[in-house]
Amino acid sequence: MNSHLLDGRYRILKVLNDGEKAKTYLAEDVNLPVKQFVVKQLNFPTKNPQNLTILHRLFANKVTTLEQLGQEHDQIQKLVAYFEENEEFYIVQEFIPGLPLTDEILPGQPLREDQVISLLSEILEILVVVHTRGVIHQDIKPENIIRRDSDKKLVLVDFNTISEVINNFDSLEYTPIEQVNGNLKYNSDIYALGVVAIAALLGLPTNEISNLRSQKNRLTGEIVWQDKKLKINQKLAKIINKMVRFDYRKRYQYATEVLDDLKKLTSLEAEQQSEYPKKLFLVMTGIAGCLTLGVTAWFLQLPKSENTLQPKLYEEGVNKYDQANYEGAIKDFSQLIQLEPKNALAYNKRGDAYYRLGDYEQAQADSSQAILLNPQDANAYYDRGFALYELSKYKEAIADYTQAIKLNAQDAYAYYGRALARVQLKDNKGALGDLTKAIAIKPQYTEAYLQRGILRRRLKLRQAAIQDFDRIIKINPSDAKAYYQRGLTQVFNKQKYAALQDYSDAININPKYIEAYLNRGDIYSDLGNKIEATEDYNTILQIDPKFLAAYIHRGIHRFSFGDYKGAIEDYTEALKLDPNDAAAYNNRGNAYLELGNKKAANQDYSQAIAIDANNALAYYNRGVIRAKQKNKQGAIADFKKAAKLFQQQGEKASYQDAQREIAILQNNSVAVKTTRLKSGRREKKGSGE
Incomplete structure (x- = not known):
């Protein structure tokens, strides 16, 4: 050698x-x-x-x-x-003395389910650490998983993060489409590990894994790997299927989620007790329906003559629910309820389906029936709490969350739901306490950190808010919402460049994050970056041509550098989308006035006031026109109304501006030529705002 x-x-x-x-x-x-x-x-x-x-x-x-x-x-x-x-x-x-997993996954010799679950859990625990440090392995396959001789533990080797520098894709069998396209995600590793699990369950060596690529559903791109001959726990199959979803957005987002589901699957306590599972919360609001509930508890209680049909109906209903076929699920659960009128679980699940369809009244009714049949069912109280929340019955929702907590004091999700309801009732202290309790129970609960951060920002606890968003990013560095919300907080702290970076990070993670483009465009505009701001507003309108706020904000931006005709075009487009947008009328009036069209400007200000009698900006701007037209009394009346409204709204600087104009007019002076017109933005606020 x-x-x-x-x-x-x-x-x-x-x-x-x-x-x-x-x-x-x-x-x-x-x-x-x-x-x-x-x-x-x-x-x-x-x-x-x-x-x-x-x-x-x-x-x-x-x-x-x-x-x-x-x-x-x-x-x-x-x-x-x-x-x-x-x-x-x-x-x-x-150098790791041991054998690669290729020596365990042998042709025609499938691993047992418990072996596969153990393998998944062990590697996922490692990925939690890896992803938390901002690293993606990028090449998870049996060859890169070594069973160490010394303790028989699995060791993850040969990170492709180094070879990423030279664009190395050697193992396409395990590589998801977004990674091939250069749009790498943390859950790209989860996809690869899911394919390893499929290979282990089927007994497929690496050279046969490529066959799975030709077995994908032509319409959805999903891997088709199960057949009737393969006897496998359907809950395990469901977990693996979610790991290998073609669309990374429908996949598990990070390793802790997969671990949670695997732990539920293997927990003896979960099998023996009718403990309800967590909810999947809707994006940016945290509101959602339940995950699949087990059938074991009620199946054993059914009369033997009914043991065949009822479980089958329930299973079919659950499968349809999981596939987002909520109407079909409701039909199955309704048929089951006809056969078994005291089946609390069927009412519970049907209520979840109604919730998903937005029928909150029926969701509440089904949850109430489930509670009547089983008053100790914490999940039913929890479900009804969310239905009541959507019906704006916040006090009743809080009562249900509280009852759910009494039945299960360690339910982080019930504390979370109660916090959302308390926010609506302005009980900020109680909401903070609930969110903090939810986080104490579930330290990786990113949605709770997000809502607590938003609430802290509202309460001007900005540094604490930033710490919450920092924590989310540490848990899941690809959480675009956390970057966006941290950016909003940085703006309040007058850290515009830090906010720019956060908005840019959010956009890099989610290229269609409209709110991030909008806020970044506003900062660029404030900094005088004309081209960059225009590009951000234009990008929004390419994504969604009917996004009204983009026209308003671009109009203000155009106005700022003297493109008054362009501003009028934008405000006019906004009014086509919403004829009752007072801000668009007020701002268009400003542009008309700059072009010397006082009549059109006056009409727009008056229209803004007609739509919104508390529109201080429109009163102020109309006062400017009336002063120019020598309508002294009319101008003073408008400025006085504007001053009163500014004072009520806490706008001290604008209040002082209005008072100054009144004083000038009362002293028979004319200084309105230097008066700065006031524009208003119709903000599209971020989630949780």
């Missing part, structure tokens, strides 16, 4: 892999007794010195992160060193 020592200390013992993008060797350190390492030589696809400099810097940054990861978790392969020699880059990794 080559006697040359790499970096003056590593002697190559043998070649482990000779790939196009990298060569891997087993080597020994001549300075250490009996110590072996894996040395990988990376082949960069360029010899251009400038490009190499950039690649080397990226490489060094990623290696530093991996060094830290290996120190934090015993089941992550340690990165020992890296160096450059003869314009080649090398990394030195820990």
Whole structure:
């Protein structure tokens, strides 16, 4: 073997892999007794010195992160060193004595379900740490999962985050479509692990996994891997199917979610008790329906003559519910209720389906019936609480959440629901307490952190709010909402550039995040970045041509640099979408006035006032016109009305402006030529605002 020592200390013992993008060797350190390492030589696809400099810097940054990861978790392969020699880059990794998972997943020899669950749980625990540190493995496959000889634990090796620098995609069998397209997500790792689980359950080696790609549903792109011959726990199959969803947005978002579902599946306590599962909350509001409930508890209580039909109906109803076929689910649950009128679980689940369809009255009625049949069913109280919330019956909702908490004091979701209702009743202290309790019970509860952060910002506890959003980002670095809400808070703290970065991060994660574009455009406009602001507003209207606020904000932006005709066009488009938008009339009046069309301006201000009698801006601006027209009494009346409204609204600066104009007019002076017209934005507030 080559006697040359790499970096003056590593002697190559043998070649482990000779790939196009990298060569891997087993080597020994001549300075250490009996110590072996894996040395990988990376082949960069360029010899251009400038490009190499950039690649080397990226490489060094990623290696530093991996060094830290290996120190934090015993089941992550340690990165020992890296160096450059003869314009080649090398990394030195820990050698793990053991066998890869390819030696356990053998052709025609499926692993048992408990083995697969154990495998998934062990790797997911590692991924929680990996993802929390902002790293994506990118190459999870059986070859990169080693069963360590010393303790039989699984070790995750060969992170592709380094090879990402040279665009390496060697294992397409395990690679989701968004990763192939360069739109890498944290749950891309979850997809790959799900495919590993399928291979283990089917007994498929890597060279046969590619067959699954040809078995995908042509319409949906979903992997079709189950058949009638395969006997598998359907709850486990459901978890795996959610891991490998074609659309990453419908997949589990991060590893803790999969772990939670696996723990429910394997928990003996969950099988013995009729403990209700958590809710899936709707995006940005936290309101949602229940997950699938088990049938065991009620199935054992049914008369034997009914044991065949009822469970089948329930299972079909649940399957339709999970597939978002809520009407079909309601039919099945209704038929089941006819056969078994005292089946509380059927009422409960039918109520969830009605909730999903927006029929909150019927959802409330079904939950009430479930409570009547089983007063100890905490889940029914919880469900009814959300139905009552949607019906704006907040006090009644709080009472139901409180009862759910009495029946199960460790239910984080009931505390969360009660907090939302308390916010509506302005009980901010109680809401903060509930959200804090929910977080104490479930420390990874990102939605609770989000709502607490929003509430803290409203209460001007801005640093505490930022800490909540920081916590979400640490748990799930791909949570666009957290970046967006932190950006809003940074604006209140007058940290415009920090807010710009947060909005940009939110947009990078979710390229169709309209609110983030809107707020970023406003900051660009305030900073005088004409082109950047215009691009953001234009992007919104490309995504949604009927997004009214974008026309209003772009109109204000155009007005700011003298494009009054363009501003009028935008406000006119806004009024086509909403003829009762007072802000659009007020702002269009400003633009008409700048062009010298006092008549049109006066009409627009008057129309804004007719729509909204408390529109202080329109009174103020109409006062400006009346002063120009020498209508002294009319102008004073408008400024007085504006001053009163500004004072009520806490607008001190605008109140002082109005008072100054009144004083000028009463002293028979004319200074309205320097008066600045006031524009208003019809804000599209962020979630939870």
